[in-house]
Amino acid sequence: MKFSKIGFAVVAMLSVSSIAANATTLRLGHNTNPNGPTGQYFEMFKQAVEEKSNGDLRIRIFPNSQLGTQREMLEQVSNGLLDMTKVDSSMLENIEPMYKALNYPYVFESNDKMYEVLSGEIGENLLKSTKDRGFFGLGYIMMTPRGYYSPKPINSPEDLKGLKLRVQESNTMIRLVESIGAIPTPTPYGELFSALQQGMVDGAEGAGPTLYTARHGEIAKYFYEDNHVQMANVITISNRAWDKLSEEEQKIINEAAKDAMNFSYTTGWDMEMELQQKAVDQMGVTIVQPTDEQRAQMVEAIQPMYDDLAKNEPEVSEFIKRIKVAQQ
Template sequence: PNGQLGSEREVLEQLQIGAVAFTKVSSLSLESFAPLYGALNAPFIFADEEHAYRVLDGRVGERLKVCSLDKKFRALTFYSSGARSFYADRPIMKPSDLQGLKIRVMGSQTALRMTELLGGSPAPMPYGEVYTGLQQKVIDGAENNITALTVSRHGEVAKHYSADEHIIAPDVLLVSTEVWERLSSEDRQILEEAAEESKVLQRRYWADAMKEHTRMATEDLGVTIHQPSKEPFLEAVQPLHDELKGKNPEMKATLEDIATQR
C-alpha cells in the first residue's frame, strides 16, 4: 500500500525476478512490459464496463493472461478500476477545451498519445505529486476514476470532473512465474479459483463504492460532474486506433475482437 514497494513499474520489475510473488497493477502500466495490454488501454475501445467484463472474462482475457510469460509473470484475473475521465479547474466538454492544458497522465504511450491527439499537453508525474501539482498550477488537470477526487482529495483542488470515460483500464492481478512454476497443479487450480472468486466480489464492491464516492465528490467536496458527448473525443483519437492496429497482426486481431463484442 501507498507505494511502499515502489512505483507500479518498479514492482513489476521485482515481480520478474521473484522478489515479489503477487501484485496488482493497472493495465496502463503493463503495456510497456507486454504490448498486447495496450489493446485494453485504447481510448473508447470499451462501450462501458459491462462490455469490458465480457471481453476480459472471455477469449481475449485468456490470451492476455499468458501474453507476458516471456516477461516472467502471468495474470490471474482482472479487477474493475472504473472509467478514467478528465478533471481540472474548468469543464472539459470537447477536445478543444484541452488545448494548451498540461494534463497529468500515467506514463503509458497510449495515454500520452491520446492526450496529444485531444490537444492537451501530457505531463507524466508520480501520482503522489498530483495534488500539489494541481494546487500549485504545475498542471492544469489530470485523468483518473472518481476515487482520485475523494480518496486522494484531488476534488479539493479540481472542481470539475468531465465524465468522458475515455479509458476503462482494468487492474490486473499478477503472479511471478518464479512462484507459479513451483506450485503443484492442484495449488495452481486453487489459486486460480480464489482469484476468480475475488474478482466477483471486487467488482460488486467497486460498483457500490462508486455510488458513494460520487456522492462524496459532489456533496462533500463540491465537485461538479459534467457529461460531455463522447463522439468528438472518439473522432479525435481515431488515429491512435489505426496506429495500434498497425503494430502487429495480434494487436489488430485483438482490437477487432473487442469491437465485435460490443
C-alpha cells in the same frame, strides 16, 4: 504430568508459531489506499486465500507504495523479488503490446461487455501473455470509466486544449491526450496530489473515485466524465512464486483472483460510484457529462490513433477488432 496455565499458554503459542512457520506467505504490494475499493479487493483476496487453504497459504499486503512505485514493484515481481502486485493495464502495454487493447479509447461498449470479454478466453490468453517476462496475470480488477479532472472548469473538449494533464506511463495514454489537444505529463500516481497542488500539472486523466480516495477533489473541482477508456488493473504473480506452490495452492490462488474480479464488477463498482458521489457531496466537485455532439467530436479526434495502429502494429489492431466482434 500437570501443566500450569502458563505452561498451557506456552504450548499454545508454540503450536501457533509452528503452524505459522509451516505456512507459505506471499508478499503482495500495491500503490493504493488500503481503505479504498482496490485495497478492499486485496483484503478479500487475502481472506479467500487463507480460508480456502486453512491458513497454510497466507498473503501479506503492503499498500500505499510501501515497496516502491508501481513500475518498481512490477520489476520486483518480474525478477522474483516480490511475489505479487497490482499493475495498471496502461503500464503493462509497455511490456506486452496486446494490453493496449484495454487502453485504447472506445474499445468496449460498456462495463458489462468488458467483463464478458475479460472473463472469457480472450481475457485468459492476455493474462498469460507475459509468462516469458517472469510474471503473468491471475485476474482483472474492473475499474470505473475515466475522464479528465482539473481545478479549471471543463465543459467541452475545447476546454481541455493546452492543459498539462497527468497521464500514466503509457504511450497510448500520451497519444490519447495529445489527440485531444492537451499536453501529456507522465507523473507517478503518488506524486499527483502535490503536482496538482503546486500547479505542476493543470489536471489529470483518471477515474472519478480517485477525486475522493486520493483527495484530488480538494484541488480539482471539475470532472469531465467522457468515459473514453474503461481500464482494468491486473493482479500479477511472479513465475518464481507460482512455481513454488502446489497444484492445490495454485487452484486456490486462481479461485480467489476470480472472486476478486467478480467483486470488483458488482459490489466494487457500486462502492466506486459511491466514492465518486462523495467527491461531489463533500468536496464540491462538479461532474460534466459530454453531449452526444461533444462525444462524437472526441471520437473523431482519436481516429488517427487507430489508423496508425493498423499501419504500425497490425497484430494489436486485429486483436482490438477481435474484442469488438466478441461484444456483438
